[in-house]
Amino acid sequence: MSLVEAGVEHRFGPYGGQYVPETLMPALAELETAWVAAREDPGYRAELGGLLRDYAGRPTPLYLAGRLSEVAGREIWLKREDLMHTGSHKINNALGQALLAKRMGKQRIIAETGAGQHGVATATACALLNLECVVYMGAEDIRRQAPNVQRMRLLGAEVVSVQAGARTLKEAVSEAIRDWVTTVATSHYIIGSAVGPAPYPALVRDLQRVIGDEARASLLERAERLPDRVIACVGGGSNSIGIFTAFVGDPDVRLIGVEAAGEGLDSGRHGAPLTAGGRAGVLHGSLSAIMQDEDGQVTEAHSVSAGLDYPGSGPEHAHLRDSGRASYVAVSDEDALAAYREVARLEGIIPALETAHALHYAMHEDGGGSTLDLICLSGRGDKDLAEVMSHDG
Amino acid sequence: MGKPARDRVPEVHTTGEDQIATAFAARQGRAALMPYLMGGFPDVPQSLSIGLACADNGADLVELGVPYSDPLADGPVIHAAGTAALRAGVRMGDVLGVGEELSRRLPVVLMCYVNLVLARTPDGFARDLAKAGVSGLIVPDLPLEEATEIRAACDEHGVALVPLVAPTTPDDRLRAIGEQARGFVYTVSVVGTTGERAGGDGGYREILDRVRAHARVPVAIGFGISAPDQACAAADAGADGVIVGTRLVRAAAESDAPATAVGDLVAQLSAGLIR
Numbered sequence: 001m002s003l004v005e006a007g008v009e010h011r012f013g014p015y016g017g018q019y020v021p022e023t024l025m026p027a028l029a030e031l032e033t034a035w036v037a038a039r040e041d042p043g044y045r046a047e048l049g050g051l052l053r054d055y056a057g058r059p060t061p062l063y064l065a066g067r068l069s070e071v072a073g074r075e076i077w078l079k080r081e082d083l084m085h086t087g088s089h090k091i092n093n094a095l096g097q098a099l100l101a102k103r104m105g106k107q108r109i110i111a112e113t114g115a116g117q118h119g120v121a122t123a124t125a126c127a128l129l130n131l132e133c134v135v136y137m138g139a140e141d142i143r144r145q146a147p148n149v150q151r152m153r154l155l156g157a158e159v160v161s162v163q164a165g166a167r168t169l170k171e172a173v174s175e176a177i178r179d180w181v182t183t184v185a186t187s188h189y190i191i192g193s194a195v196g197p198a199p200y201p202a203l204v205r206d207l208q209r210v211i212g213d214e215a216r217a218s219l220l221e222r223a224e225r226l227p228d229r230v231i232a233c234v235g236g237g238s239n240s241i242g243i244f245t246a247f248v249g250d251p252d253v254r255l256i257g258v259e260a261a262g263e264g265l266d267s268g269r270h271g272a273p274l275t276a277g278g279r280a281g282v283l284h285g286s287l288s289a290i291m292q293d294e295d296g297q298v299t300e301a302h303s304v305s306a307g308l309d310y311p312g313s314g315p316e317h318a319h320l321r322d323s324g325r326a327s328y329v330a331v332s333d334e335d336a337l338a339a340y341r342e343v344a345r346l347e348g349i350i351p352a353l354e355t356a357h358a359l360h361y362a363m364h365e366d367g368g369g370s371t372l373d374l375i376c377l378s379g380r381g382d383k384d385l386a387e388v389m390s391h392d393g
Numbered sequence: 394m395g396k397p398a399r400d401r402v403p404e405v406h407t408t409g410e411d412q413i414a415t416a417f418a419a420r421q422g423r424a425a426l427m428p429y430l431m432g433g434f435p436d437v438p439q440s441l442s443i444g445l446a447c448a449d450n451g452a453d454l455v456e457l458g459v460p461y462s463d464p465l466a467d468g469p470v471i472h473a474a475g476t477a478a479l480r481a482g483v484r485m486g487d488v489l490g491v492g493e494e495l496s497r498r499l500p501v502v503l504m505c506y507v508n509l510v511l512a513r514t515p516d517g518f519a520r521d522l523a524k525a526g527v528s529g530l531i532v533p534d535l536p537l538e539e540a541t542e543i544r545a546a547c548d549e550h551g552v553a554l555v556p557l558v559a560p561t562t563p564d565d566r567l568r569a570i571g572e573q574a575r576g577f578v579y580t581v582s583v584v585g586t587t588g589e590r591a592g593g594d595g596g597y598r599e600i601l602d603r604v605r606a607h608a609r610v611p612v613a614i615g616f617g618i619s620a621p622d623q624a625c626a627a628a629d630a631g632a633d634g635v636i637v638g639t640r641l642v643r644a645a646a647e648s649d650a651p652a653t654a655v656g657d658l659v660a661q662l663s664a665g666l667i668r
Contacts, residue, residue, distance in 0.1 A: 019507050019534045021466045023559040023584055025566070164472065170463070177465050182585040184561060282508040282534070283463065295485045296512025298462040 015315035088379030090121035098125035101188035114169035115307035116148025118192030123157035193236025194314035197285030208242025228370035237314035239378035260303035261330035305353035352379035408551035409528035424628035429638030433483030446656030451663025468588030496526035515546035571607035597630035621665030
């Protein structure tokens with residue numbers, strides 16, 4: 001397992017920071033100290049590495065998708081995070097943070113979830129490590145991701161339905177933070193994406209960069225080259241920062257984050273703050289690209305995929321965008337739904353609706369001369385069956 | 394709504410910090426009473442009436458909340474009031490209008506989440522507050538580490554940037570926060586969000602003593618204080634000011650005559666503080 005060598009960043013360019021109630025500031029400092037110590041500790045690394053390998057299924061395969069490659073007209077390699085235990089990359093972060101919570105003596109875990117993948121991963125890690133688990137989930141997401149709700153409850157987690165606002169991921173994160181403000185002495189908040197106040201964006205990236213580290217080494221060995229493009233979907237941005245990080249130092253590798261265009265960028269009903277641009281703002285403790293009105297009220301996102309239905313983005317992504325190192329595009333609900341079906345037929349892989357955004361982009365948008373794309377297949381799509389069928393015809 | 398019965402004489406060159414200091418000092422040994430109200434709730438004119446009712450019934454300052462989409466420090470009652478105001482179309486300008494009217498009667502401290510400040514830029518926001526006569530600004534998601542630019546802008550325009558401290562804040566942070574405090578230090582009495590809590594008077598003295606040791610401005614306490622006996626206990630424990638929010642917002646939400654209901658509660662709180 002490879003962890004980042006750098007310190008824990010509080011800022012990525014102008015983005016990031018710690019915009020939280022004072023009550024949480026000592027806990028964030030404690031978390032940062034614990035993480036800096038843990039990631040250097042051979043005992044922690046061996047324990048996490050062992051769990052990721054023996055329990056969760058690392059390393060994941062790197063698969064040259066032949067029929068997708070034919071459609072795209074270039075090689076498409078898929079990093080198969082969908083084959084991880086619990087069905088997505090989220091378990092990388094959940095196991096790492098749950099182990100960290102144990103080291104800090106915190107017996108109660110709080111998490112938020114959108115698509116349910118992070119909630120299931122966290123509930124799983126808590127069952128394994130015998131920790132109490134409370135997952136906040138928007139009522140709308142509970143409706144459209146019912147199988148994952150049943151899974152979390154089966155795993156022993158309490159799932160709390162959040163009724164505020166649009167009843168999706170943004171409100172679930174807010175409610176999780178409010179819980180943490182109240183229970184900070186005994187609880188650790190396992191945030192599921194590369195968002196939130198420092199040290200979370202760096203912590204989550206450190207735990208997810210294993211995706212890119214494995215993929216880079218594996219591709220160099222098998223294709224004997226680096227990819228022309230690395231493509232991943234971006235909600236908060238954890239699978240994307242996880243696969244990008246290994247390639248940031250390779251200047252010829254283009255990094256492309258695919259956000260949710262929802263019903264179209266012009267409609268205002270989307271989840272693409274990085275692509276849409278505009279004034280930066282604070283959401284959930286950090287300054288980044290967010291969707292907001294003129295007064296600074298955060299507006300509701302929209303996406304057919306619950307995991308991308310979020311008006312914010314990780315601060316490191318905002319910095320990668322501004323610096324030109326990565327670019328961000330958006331794919332509509334309709335195109336993502338089509339890609340979900342197309343990839344199922346072509347490859348026998350049912351991708352998560354979130355991932356389907358990235359797959360559509362690789363298959364059907366201009367490749368810019370790329371001859372080899374690496375895509376993070378961040379999760380499996382069984383959870384989305386009912387939602388996709390409801391859009392049928 | 395009629396005009397205020399008597400206007401506070403505006404002292405042209407006083408800063409917000411001076412106005413706040415005067416309001417605290419005027420109590421001469423008893424704690425200042427600072428009711429919280431949500432701007433624009435139940436609607437804009439009624440929130441002004443509620444603020445005036447506070448002034449008429451013994452409030453020394455008012456804390457005026459700005460509705461926000463993602464209020465991380467607030468419990469369900471204040472969150473719901475903010476959501477209702479936003480759904481009804483209340484904008485920052487409306488709340489500043491209420492603040493401007495109220496500031497003719499007593500010092501107004503705006504409670505506003507940081508993204509609303511950044512949207513107008515720190516300088517623009519502080520200038521708008523000063524123009525409206527607002528004395529101070531509380532930003533519940535702006536810890537010391539992020540406050541430098543906004544505090545400088547507030548200083549420039551004579552608005553006091555009031556910091557918050559919590560029971561979890563260690564002494565070295567209390568010292569650093571106390572050194573940068575303007576107006577007063579807002580002491581969060583509990584580990585948690587805003588909301589009514591039973592009892593709770595046991596812990597006021599410990600946190601107040603710790604904060605006072607590091608503060609050169611008055612120390613006010615809030616979060617979880619709703620009943621007159623709790624306000625009295627906080628004053629007895631040494632608070633220079635007592636902030637009551639959720640109980641009053643709930644009264645505004647539940648009553649057909651919000652200003653009267655809030656005014657009655659403020660009168661009870663005020664009477665309870667006189668010893």
